[in-house]
Amino acid sequence: MIPKTMKAVVLNNVTKASDITLTDFPVPKIKPGWVLVKIKAFGLNHSEQILRLSEIQANYIQKPIIPGIECVGEIVDASDSNFTIGQKVTALMEGMGRSFDGSYAEYALVPIQNVFAIHSELPWARLAAIPETYFTAWGSLFECLDLKPEDTLLIRGGTCALGYAAIQIAKSIGCKVIATTHKKEKLLFLHEADEAILDTGTLAGTRSNITKALELVGPKTLYDTLRCVEKGGIVCNTGILGGLYVLNNFDPIKFIPNGVYLSSFFSNYPTQETIDDIYFFLTEHKLTPYVGKIFSFSEITKACIAMDSGTVNGKIVVTVNESI
Numbered sequence: 175m176i177p178k179t180m181k182a183v184v185l186n187n188v189t190k191a192s193d194i195t196l197t198d199f200p201v202p203k204i205k206p207g208w209v210l211v212k213i214k215a216f217g218l219n220h221s222e223q224i225l226r227l228s229e230i231q232a233n234y235i236q237k238p239i240i241p242g243i244e245c246v247g248e249i250v251d252a253s254d255s256n257f258t259i260g261q262k263v264t265a266l267m268e269g270m271g272r273s274f275d276g277s278y279a280e281y282a283l284v285p286i287q288n289v290f291a292i293h294s295e296l297p298w299a300r301l302a303a304i305p306e307t308y309f310t311a312w313g314s315l316f317e318c319l320d321l322k323p324e325d326t327l328l329i330r331g332g333t334c335a336l337g338y339a340a341i342q343i344a345k346s347i348g349c350k351v352i353a354t355t356h357k358k359e360k361l362l363f364l365h366e367a368d369e370a371i372l373d374t375g376t377l378a379g380t381r382s383n384i385t386k387a388l389e390l391v392g393p394k395t396l397y398d399t400l401r402c403v404e405k406g407g408i409v410c411n412t413g414i415l416g417g418l419y420v421l422n423n424f425d426p427i428k429f430i431p432n433g434v435y436l437s438s439f440f441s442n443y444p445t446q447e448t449i450d451d452i453y454f455f456l457t458e459h460k461l462t463p464y465v466g467k468i469f470s471f472s473e474i475t476k477a478c479i480a481m482d483s484g485t486v487n488g489k490i491v492v493t494v495n496e497s498i
């Protein structure tokens with residue numbers, strides 16, 4: 175039985191983590207082209223923090239909005255789709271938690287094209303660490319950087335969920351990985367990389383033979399990162415941890431060194447094929463998705479405070495009506 179109301183985080187304005195509360199909200203009504211998912215768990219993302227603290231003011235954000243760009247759960251109403259009731263799925267991106275209500279809730283109504291079947295016996299809390307983080311790591315490393323075992327990969331801004339996933343994937347195919355953090359006390363969290371570096375803002379010229387670079391700090395350090403890779407190397411700008419989102423007065427001739435390639439990844443377009451590839455890869459390489467900390471849904475305030483304070487080392491996962 176699908177209830178009439180559910181618990182959800184509903185935002186209207188800029189909201190500090192400590193002001194997050196669960197409210198009673200109507201369970202969304204099914205409509206053609208959309209499916210209703212009973213959420214079992216969801217991961218928190220840096221982009222949801224940005225939404226909550228500033229982006230919510232933008233006109234393109236639906237208000238009120240239930241945030242949350244990803245979840246895992248089960249189909250409870252398949253509508254006119256080919257999904258079946260009880261089927262295990264993940265839903266992510268393409269406007270989820272921005273232009274339509276997202277995953278900080280017990281149920282989510284999601285367009286069919288945003289929902290993907292998953293085949294895995296991992297517990298819900300582990301599954302929740304995969305969708306956005308591993309999809310983004312996967313796309314950045316393979317689609318954009320064309321990562322190969324012989325590459326030496328620099329990961330700038332390694333101490334985030336995405337950074338840890340990227341280290342795990344790159345190491346598992348045999349790459350040499352150099353990862354950075356901007357906090358000395360976090361160097362030890364990068365122990366899976368071959369080398370951990372404290373990022374003081376200038377890395378160019380300090381290491382040689384870097385063939386690929388995953389830029390997670392973003393435009394703030396991109397100029398320097400482009401100067402870290404050797405000729406023929408590729409830099410993929412995926413993150414914006416540095417808080418600078420765009421480059422003004424961008425002069426490509428002077429900005430991008432001769433013979434270096436600049437790419438970027440946007441996780442807005444997941445496909446069933448890529449989701450299948452990621453699960454296959456994780457199984458084949460016997461990899462367990464990293465989880466920094468698991469909270470229950472009633473602890474959502476604590477989970478968001480942990481996100482804002484950067485105290486959790488890796489992916490924050492929230493379980494909904496599931497024992498942790």
Ligand SMILES: NC(=O)c1ccc[n+]([C@@H]2O[C@H](COP(=O)([O-])OP(=O)(O)OC[C@H]3O[C@@H](n4cnc5c(N)ncnc54)[C@H](OP(=O)(O)O)[C@@H]3O)[C@@H](O)[C@H]2O)c1
Nearest residue numbers: 219220310331334335336356412413414415439440441484
């Ligand atoms: N392009 C895309 O489609 C896409 C998709 C997903 C994520 N992203 C981006 O990728 C980045 C990582 O996302 P995430 O969800 O994995 O992040 P996250 O796990 O929420 O990580 C946020 C943490 O990163 C740490 N961090 C590491 N280096 C930093 C630096 N130089 N400056 C500031 N903070 C730094 C911060 O902790 P400390 O300050 O304590 O180190 C912060 O708590 C974000 O910028 C996110 O927006 C992009």
